Amino acid sequence: MTTLTQTAPSSASGGWFTKTEDWLDNKGKGAWIAAMVLGFVFFWPVGLALLFYMIWSKRMFSKSCSHKMSRHSGFGATRTTGNSAFDSYKADTLRRLEEEQHNFEAFLERLREAKDKSEFDQFMDERARKSDDAATPDA
Incomplete structure (x- = not known):
């Protein structure tokens, strides 16, 4: 042993x-x-x-x-067990999980970017509305 x-x-x-x-x-x-x-x-x-x-x-x-x-x-990810079938399964599973993690992180980044863009567009719309209100004279 x-x-x-x-x-x-x-x-x-x-x-x-x-x-x-x-x-x-x-x-x-x-x-x-x-x-x-x-x-x-x-x-x-x-x-x-x-x-x-x-x-x-x-x-x-x-x-x-x-x-x-x-x-x-x-x-633990790189140590072999001696069982080639299990080692192959473990390597495939770890690769798949890493890929899923990468895809999820990319999804979160796109979600953050979409939220930021939405908030910026809302800010610009409010700013344009305020400037339009200030430009129209009150009678």
Whole structure:
């Protein structure tokens, strides 16, 4: 039986929070606890926020923080199972889901553009109506 070692890759494109979270995950639970204690020592709301985050994300009760892969790593998507039929099905399904996601995002973008155009047209109509009302003298 082969043992796979899983290390969470650092996300180069993520923000400072994601990078810090990945760094603490790579260091283990002790780093999270040390960060929480230092947060309490220097500024108690930071320590409290870290404690709540650790409980909410289930880092406090897991055996190891590094077992959880980064949300952006896609580790499970590329690992093969040894069953070629299932791997082919999984690859097709993931490709289809990515295509559907792309189509949905394109739909949302078109919807936003249509809404913006509608609001702009409404603004221009109101502006034209106000200028027409101001141009006609009241008797």
